[in-house]
Amino acid sequence: MLLSQIKGLLQVLKPKSKQIATQRTPSMTSGPPISLYFLKSSINIPNRRLLGREFPDTSLQQEIGLLPYKVVEKDSRPFLQVQISGTEKLYSPEEITAEILKRMKTAAEHWTSNRTTNAVISVPAYFNDTQRQATKDASAIAGLNVLRLMDEPRAAGLAYELDKIRDDEYCYLVFNIEERSCDLTITSVDHGVFEQLGNLTGDFGTRDFDQDLFRYLLNLAHAGVAQFDISEDFEGIDRLNLEIKQAQETLLTFPSANINASSHDGEKILSTIVTREKVQELHAEASVHKVIGLMEKALIDAKLEKRAIDGLIVTGDRVYAAKIQPILQGYLKGAKLYSDINSDEIVVRGVARMAGIFSGEYMGWDIYSPVDVLPLSVGIETAGGLYTKFILRNTIVPTRKTRLFLPARDSQEKVVLRIFEGERELVKYNRYLGTLELDGLSRRQRGEVEIEVAFVLTPEFELIVTAKEKGFDHEAEVVFADRTLRHARWQEIDDILIEAENTYEADLQEKEKAIAENSWKQDNFGVVVVV
Secondary structure (H helix, E strand, O other): OEEEEEOOEEEEEEHHHOEEEEEEOOOEEEEOOEEEEOOOOOOOHHHHOOOOOOOOOHHHHHHHOOOOOEEEEEOOEEEEEEEEOOEEEEEOHHHHHHHHHHHHHHHHHHHHOOOOOEEEEEEOOOOOHHHHHHHHHHHHHOOOEEEEEEEHHHHHHHHOOHHHOOOOOEEEEEEEEOOOOEEEEEEEEEOOEEEEEEEEEEOOOHHHHHHHHHHHHHHHHHHHOOOOOHHHOHHHHHHHHHHHHHHHHHOOOOOEEEEEEEOOOOOEEEEEEEEHHHHHHHHHHOHHHHHHHHHHHHHHHHOOOHHHOOEEEEEEOHHHHHHHHHHHHHHOOOOEEEOOOOOOOHHHHHHHHHHHHHHOOOOOOOOOOOOEEOOOOEEEEEOOOEEEEEEOOOOEEOEEEEEEEEEOOOOOOEEEEEEEEOOOOEHHHOEEEEEEEEEOOOOOOHHHOOEEEEEEEOOOOOEEEEEEEOOOOOEEEEEEOHHHOOOOOHHHHHHHHHHHHHOHHHHHHHHHHHHHOOHHHHOOOOEEEOO
């Protein structure tokens, strides 16, 4: 049984009844003598923005000022400062996230009566390698083995089985809204392969919708209460904001909502009724324009026109997702809106299904198992400028391939492996990725030294290349981030494949010429393939 987690939501597969049971962790993790408070219904949203970040980071400093707890610097990293029995203690973001995961792990084990050791966890599309590794570190602290980190937009697409919509490419947009930020991701899925085309993070959030109504109510309060300025009454503002939150939720079901707010001394400063139509009018004057502006930027980033978007998914708080949905529909008129699943459960539903695929719970079910495949081959340069492929295109990820090579010369002190991506026969026509050097060779005759080279492609699309002299422990390694092998557009990959096909005969002739000229003899640090 696998655990899937995002935003304080846990889903457990119940295969016999083909159900996915959902349990919410509370918006506060507590237990004497410590209480750590998080945003309502978003238990780890503020904390996860601290994962893998450096404290001096300017953007992080801006976010720290908005968090509901104190963050201090330790070893150039952000730490949460809490009071325990009058004593200050510091916790790293990984430790806090681990505690949340532990509680969710316990909930999963209680629900299933089975031990939970593996997890599929979703992360925002904008998470970099450091943030993803920090998420894995937190999971390890919680006693969980991460089988896959899934980008949230992909999980959303999997929740709606968009990979089964049609046989050709299908593009969909995911708009995720949080309290003070949002991110828009455009993803394509073609034959079960998901590819991110563009991602945009903005500072627009649910708070902006609340501010539309807050400004309107603030003007009413000023007009109705003589000689009283609510803007100076912080307790009064807090009460008004709470009323606004409750009203926004009420208006999701009813045509109107009551607003009653009082000052710090209990004096009623505002009592009114707001209608759904009035709130929509207020949004149209401000927030709608911001959302459309973000949409336009996201399309520019993905180099797409509006008509290229086939589907729309909005994730996040359901109250505010309901406000975003009609705006997107109005702007992208031809796209289908997917809204059958609660907006705050979409991502975790997709993650839970992926977890089920890993665990085999979906065996015999009518569900397609989506896979990642390598879009283009990867390999190394061998003597004479030849391209030797390790992992071929369309290989299912994860995978591992090893091969043996000989140094190009006698008594060679080191080998320099140049790593490439592409489909052409010679490296000069392929994309250079990087270099790996293995020194300290035993400097024997060329046929007596064997170099074992391994290419490992992880579930997160990281490429790890290692080299070692066979029979010795000394090893060199280079790691390429997941984005190294991901391409912005499928068209780019198609162009590379067409070019390789059109030049195949000419490339073979050039390859044969290089072999005939014994050009490897001039290569001081190269390798040749062991046949």
